[in-house]
Amino acid sequence: MKEHVYDTVYLRGKDFEEGNVLFETWDPNARYAWDTGVGMSRFLQELKAGRLVGAQCSGCCRVMVPPRMFCEHCFLPTDAFVPLQDTGTIVTFSLCYVTWDMIRIKEPQIPIVVAIDGASPGMGIMHLLGEIEPDAVKIGMRVQAVWKPAEERTASITDIAYFKPLEQGGSQ
Amino acid sequence: MSGNRVAVVGAGMTKFVRRAQETAKELAWEAASKALESCEMTLDDIDAVVIGTAPEAFDGVHMNSEYLSDGCGGWGKPVIRGYVGGGTGVFSPIQGWYHVASGLFDTVLVVAEEKMSSCQPHPQGAFLTIFDNFIERPLEPNLLWIFALEMNAYMNRYGLSKRDIATVSVKNKRNAADHPAALLGDPNITVEDVLNSEVLAWPVQRLDVSPVTDGAVALVMCAEHVARRVTDKPIWVEGVGWSLDSAYWTNRDLSYPTYVEEAARMAYDMAGITEPRKQIHIAEPYDPFDYKELHHLEGLLLFDKGEAPRAAADGVTQRDGDLPVCPSGGLLGVGNPIAAAGTMKVAEIFWQLRGEAGARQVPGKPKRGLAQAWGDLMQVGTVIILGA
Numbered sequence: 431m432k433e434h435v436y437d438t439v440y441l442r443g444k445d446f447e448e449g450n451v452l453f454e455t456w457d458p459n460a461r462y463a464w465d466t467g468v469g470m471s472r473f474l475q476e477l478k479a480g481r482l483v484g485a486q487c488s489g490c491c492r493v494m495v496p497p498r499m500f501c502e503h504c505f506l507p508t509d510a511f512v513p514l515q516d517t518g519t520i521v522t523f524s525l526c527y528v529t530w531d532m533i534r535i536k537e538p539q540i541p542i543v544v545a546i547d548g549a550s551p552g553m554g555i556m557h558l559l560g561e562i563e564p565d566a567v568k569i570g571m572r573v574q575a576v577w578k579p580a581e582e583r584t585a586s587i588t589d590i591a592y593f594k595p596l597e598q599g600g601s602q
Numbered sequence: 603m604s605g606n607r608v609a610v611v612g613a614g615m616t617k618f619v620r621r622a623q624e625t626a627k628e629l630a631w632e633a634a635s636k637a638l639e640s641c642e643m644t645l646d647d648i649d650a651v652v653i654g655t656a657p658e659a660f661d662g663v664h665m666n667s668e669y670l671s672d673g674c675g676g677w678g679k680p681v682i683r684g685y686v687g688g689g690t691g692v693f694s695p696i697q698g699w700y701h702v703a704s705g706l707f708d709t710v711l712v713v714a715e716e717k718m719s720s721c722q723p724h725p726q727g728a729f730l731t732i733f734d735n736f737i738e739r740p741l742e743p744n745l746l747w748i749f750a751l752e753m754n755a756y757m758n759r760y761g762l763s764k765r766d767i768a769t770v771s772v773k774n775k776r777n778a779a780d781h782p783a784a785l786l787g788d789p790n791i792t793v794e795d796v797l798n799s800e801v802l803a804w805p806v807q808r809l810d811v812s813p814v815t816d817g818a819v820a821l822v823m824c825a826e827h828v829a830r831r832v833t834d835k836p837i838w839v840e841g842v843g844w845s846l847d848s849a850y851w852t853n854r855d856l857s858y859p860t861y862v863e864e865a866a867r868m869a870y871d872m873a874g875i876t877e878p879r880k881q882i883h884i885a886e887p888y889d890p891f892d893y894k895e896l897h898h899l900e901g902l903l904l905f906d907k908g909e910a911p912r913a914a915a916d917g918v919t920q921r922d923g924d925l926p927v928c929p930s931g932g933l934l935g936v937g938n939p940i941a942a943a944g945t946m947k948v949a950e951i952f953w954q955l956r957g958e959a960g961a962r963q964v965p966g967k968p969k970r971g972l973a974q975a976w977g978d979l980m981q982v983g984t985v986i987i988l989g990a
Contacts, residue, residue: 431613431782431953431958431959431960432782432960433640434613434614434615434636434637434639434640435614435615435616435617435636435782435783436614436615436616436617436632436633436635436636437617438616438617438619438622438623438624438629438632438816438817439619439622439623439624440617440619440620440621440622440623441619441620441621441622441623442621443621451623455722456662458662462735464735464736466736470736470737473737474736494850494853496734496736496737496850498850502848502850521755521852521856522751522752522754522755522758522856523751523754524746524747524750524751524754524803524804524805524806525801525803525804526744526746526747526750526802526803526804527801527802527803527804528744528746528802528803529744530724530726530727530730530742530743530744530745531723531724531726531727532724532726532802538804539744541741541743541744541747541750541751541803542751543751543755543852543856552853552854552855553852553853554852554853555737555852556737556738556741556743556747556751556852557741558741569754569755569758586740587736587737587738587740587741588740588741
C-alpha cells in the first residue's frame with residue numbers, strides 16, 4: 431500500500447526557530463462569562479458557605495454530585511438538594527509532573543477523583559490532594575476537604591483548597 | 603445487516619508527521635486524491651463527501667470542515683461533518699456507510715484530517731476546554747490527568763503493573779516500523795525503554811502516549827453495483843455501532859468502557875456476530891495510550907475484563923498471534939492526528955483484508971476485522987466491522 435501514501439513534507443522545530451519556513455500567527459480574542467445554571471449555582475453558593483451538596487432524583491433515588499437540575503437517567507427534574515459530608519474516598523489518582531504545556535514540575539500535583547460521603551456510591555468529583563508524600567497516596571484512602579478561610583471564598587470549586595488524608599479514626 | 607450493502611473500495615493517506623508544511627486543506631487533498639487514485643476514480647464519480655475533523659480549536663478556524671471542504675473534494679456536493687472527538691475517525695466511515703446504505707448516494711468520499719501542530723504552545727491548550735467550565739477548569743487541570751486517572755483505576759481494579767501494559771506500546775511501535783506513513787515506528791524498542799521513559803502523569807510515562815501529529819486519511823465507499831464495477835476485491839461494511847456515555851465522568855466506573863461495549867454490541871448484532879472472539883480475525887482498537895488498547899479490547903468483548911494484559915503478554919495480540927491487534931502500529935506507532943487516526947485504523951483493516959498490507963500483512967488470510975475509536979470526555983465508542 432506504499433503507493434497510497436502521499437509524500438507529505440515533514441518540518442522540524444528548528445525550521446521555525448531559524449526562520450527557514452513561513453508562518454502566520456494569531457491570538458484569539460475570546461472571553462467568556464458562563465451563567466452557572468440552576469444546579470451548579472446552588473453547589474457553588476454552598477461551597478462559599480463551606481458545605482457540599484448533592485441533588486436527589488426521586489426516580490432512581492440517586493444522590494448526585496455535582497448536583498444537577500435534571501437526572502440524565504430518568505430525564506426528570508431532580509427533587510431536592512441534599513447536604514453531603516466534606517469527606518470521601520479516593521477512587522483514583524495521578525502524580526502529575528508536567529504542566530499542561532509540558533513543562534516539568536518538581537513536586538507533583540496530585541489530581542484525584544474523590545467519591546463524596548453522603549452521595550450515591552461512585553459519585554465523585556475531581557480535585558487535588560495535599561498534605562501527603564506522593565508515594566503514600568493509595569486508592570481507597572479516606573480524605574477530607576481543606577477549606578479556604580471563609581473570607582477568601584468566592585463560590586468556586588477552589589473554595590476547597592485541596593483534600594487531605596483523613597486522620598485515623600475519622601468519621602466514616 | 604440494515605440497509606443496502608456498502609463497500610470500501612479505495613483508501614489513501616498522508617504520511618503522519620509531527621509538523622507538516624502542508625496546510626490542513628492541503629493534507630486533506632493529499633489523502634483524498636490518493637484514495638481516489640487507489641480505486642481509479644475521479645471526483646466526478648463521487649456523489650457526496652463526509653468530513654471528519656476534531657476540535658476546531660486546534661486549527662483556530664471556525665467551521666473547520668467548511669474550510670477543509672475544498673481539499674476534501676466537497677465543492678458543489680452534499681457535504682457533512684460528524685464530530686465525536688477522538689471517536690470521529692471511525693464515526694466518519696459510519697456516516698459514509700449510512701449515506702450509501704440509505705440509498706441516497708452511490709459513492710461517498712470520506713476524508714478525515716487533523717493538523718494539531720498549529721496550536722501553540724501545545725495543542726493541550728485547546729483540549730483543556732473539554733473540562734467542566736465550573737468545577738474542573740478552575741483547578742487548572744492538565745489533559746493528561748483524566749487518562750492517568752482512568753489508567754490508574756484500570757490498573758488498580760485488576761492489580762495490573764506498568765510492565766503488563768508496556769508490552770502494548772512495544773508491540774505497536776514495532777509494528778509501525780513496517781508502516782510507510784508512520785511517525786514513531788521503532789523495531790528495537792523494549793519494555794524497559796517504556797518503563798524507563800520520563801514520567802508525565804503517573805502512571806502515564808512518555809512512551810505510554812501517542813504523539814501530537816499532523817495527517818489525513820481518506821476512504822472511498824460505494825454501493826454494491828458500483829463496487830462490483832470498480833474492483834474485484836470489495837471490502838464490505840458488515841456492522842457499525844456507536845454509543846455515548848455521560849459527561850459526568852467522575853461519576854462513572856473508569857475501569858471499564860461501557861460505551862465501547864454498547865457500540866460493539868450494536869455492530870456485532872448488525873453483522874450477525876454471536877462469538878466475536880472467533881469471528882473477528884483482526885482488531886484495530888483505539889490506542890492513544892497503551893492501556894487504552896487493553897481497556898478497549900475488553901469493552902469490545904474480545905477478552906474478559908482484566909484479561910487483555912495477560913493475552914498481550916502471551917503474544918496473542920502480536921501480528922502472528924491468534925488475534926492480531928493494531929497490526930498497523932496504531933496511534934502509538936503510526937501517530938495520532940485525532941480524527942485521521944481512527945480512519946487510519948479502518949484503512950488498515952481494508953488493506954489487511956485485501957492482502958495488501960505488505961510487510962504488515964497478518965498471516966492466515968483474515969476475513970473479518972474491526973476498527974474502534976474513542977473520544978470526547980472519555981465517553982464515546984465508535985465501532986465498524988469490515989469483511990472480505
